[in-house]
Amino acid sequence: MRSAQKQEVLGLIESLHQAHxxxxxxxxxxxxxxxxxxxxxxxxxxLSLGENIERLECEGHITVSYVEEYCETLFHIHxxxxxxxxxxxxxxxxxxKQLLKVENSAKNDIVVRKEAVFLPxxxxxxxxxxxxxxxxxxxxxxxxYVIPIPYYDKNPDGSFREMHYEADQYPADIxxxxxxxxxxxx
Numbered sequence: 001m002r003s004a005q006k007q008e009v010l011g012l013i014e015s016l017h018q019a020h021x022x023x024x025x026x027x028x029x030x031x032x033x034x035x036x037x038x039x040x041x042x043x044x045x046x047l048s049l050g051e052n053i054e055r056l057e058c059e060g061h062i063t064v065s066y067v068e069e070y071c072e073t074l075f076h077i078h079x080x081x082x083x084x085x086x087x088x089x090x091x092x093x094x095x096x097k098q099l100l101k102v103e104n105s106a107k108n109d110i111v112v113r114k115e116a117v118f119l120p121x122x123x124x125x126x127x128x129x130x131x132x133x134x135x136x137x138x139x140x141x142x143x144x145y146v147i148p149i150p151y152y153d154k155n156p157d158g159s160f161r162e163m164h165y166e167a168d169q170y171p172a173d174i175x176x177x178x179x180x181x182x183x184x185x186x
Contacts, residue, residue, distance in 0.1 A: 001056045003112045012049050013103045016042055020095045027088035036081050043074040046102075053110070063105040070098045114142040117184070121151045123169035133174075146170070147177045 001009075019042050026035040050067035057063070073094060080086050116136040118129050136144035150165040167176050 123166040
């Protein structure tokens, strides 16, 4: 997961913490229906959060299992509220405890991966980047891409003449990604 994505996940968890405060407030004002609706919204929000983490990390990631436990807790609290037998302080503590498990797992179990993109244009100059690429490629928390970019000769009037794309001239052990197959913007 990229750093910005992890920060987004942590921001979403913070939103759930804020929702818990509103649930606590609704319960203290005896607004059971409002609290139930907010719990249902938290559950939908958490399901979306879990799907997002699973998509970015992998199926069965430990954080997703904590999100699932959190959703189960929300369901049981929703049912408890429907039965009019609840203790607002107990509910607040349970929600906080479950969400802290999710938050701690997101902070500690989700690894931020770096992405290093090397954009050489001439294969003959690759030797100046190769040692840096090798170091990035060996780093288990880094995805290193070599993306040769095309270049053009120019006519005297400044217009483009011949395009050169030298991807086939790099050493065979260098995994090449085509410049038109990599999205620099996501």
